Amino acid sequence: MIWWKRGVFSVISLAGGFFSLDYQVLAFELLTGKERLGGVEGMPSVLRQAAGAGMFLLFAAALAGYFYLIRKNASFLPMYQGEEEKKRWKGPRLEMLLQLCVLATGLVVRFGYLLYIYLPKQFI
DSSP: OOHHHHHHHHHHHHHHHHHHHHHHHHHHHHHHTOSOSTTOTTSOHHHHHHHHHHHHHHHHHHHHHHHHHHHHHSOOOBSOOSOGGGOOBOHHHHHHHHHHHHHHHHHHHHHHHIIIIIHHHHOO
């Protein structure tokens, strides 16, 4: 993959990992029926649970589409030179692994922010 494409995908992965934690918490609160969310107390519990499940499915579909784009933009590099049946392609797998690690880094950064900056201010 070209260096600028890899950079764009890395920035998107980092931002996606950073903000997906809040999205998943909101979906989990809707799914479990927590009443502390503003503006959804009037929703019936079945609709609230369906919205939470739909949010999880939407997140999974967005993640699958994102990794599909990475796979389509990755260049194919032959791992082995030799017989045709022994050729394996390593380019897309390595790019997807790299972006998955950057996505996980964004999640860890957001979790660290919540633990060390946001939550201590809430208890003071």
